[in-house]
Amino acid sequence: MRFPKRLRGLTLGMIALVAGPVIAVILTSTPGARSAPTAAVSATDLRAQQAERDVHLNLSALKPRIVPTPTPTPTPVPVPAATPRPAPQFAPPPAGHEDVVAIIRAAAAKWGVSGDWMVHIAQCESGLRPNAYNPHGPYYGLFQFLMSTFTHNGGTNIWDPSDQANTAAKMLAHGQAHQWSCA
Numbered sequence: 001m002r003f004p005k006r007l008r009g010l011t012l013g014m015i016a017l018v019a020g021p022v023i024a025v026i027l028t029s030t031p032g033a034r035s036a037p038t039a040a041v042s043a044t045d046l047r048a049q050q051a052e053r054d055v056h057l058n059l060s061a062l063k064p065r066i067v068p069t070p071t072p073t074p075t076p077v078p079v080p081a082a083t084p085r086p087a088p089q090f091a092p093p094p095a096g097h098e099d100v101v102a103i104i105r106a107a108a109a110k111w112g113v114s115g116d117w118m119v120h121i122a123q124c125e126s127g128l129r130p131n132a133y134n135p136h137g138p139y140y141g142l143f144q145f146l147m148s149t150f151t152h153n154g155g156t157n158i159w160d161p162s163d164q165a166n167t168a169a170k171m172l173a174h175g176q177a178h179q180w181s182c183a
Helices: 005-030 043-062 097-111 115-126 147-152 160-175
Strands: none
Touching: 097 115, 097 160, 115 160
């Protein structure tokens, strides 16, 4: 009798699934189990088996035991405190607005910029106060510089009105009027 091709493959697969474990059990069984039952085990054989077990146990006791070493607790590293910004140097403001206006006009003339324009910017930004401070930026001085902008453009003492005016005039002369909303 011939099976259709589909059933032939299915039948062979089922036979392999059933016969496989049976064959494995037969092949892995001990040789004595497949042969006829043996006679009683002699006392000498029992002593030999016991001695073999004892040797095995003694050897396992001699193996060094690997005990995991505990992981040391990490030593806490102190976190350095936040480095405060260096306090800007302070120079007392000049006597009055006339002195500040004169300083601004001198810087404007040095850099070839309109003195009236610079006075207008300083008046709008700080009210002509060289020690003006706006914490929202933070912005400092006559022209309300960010400290990074001031130092990047060559300024050294943010509280010196002459240094502020020269830095602002230099920036205006180099086309950086966009730095000020009042320009």
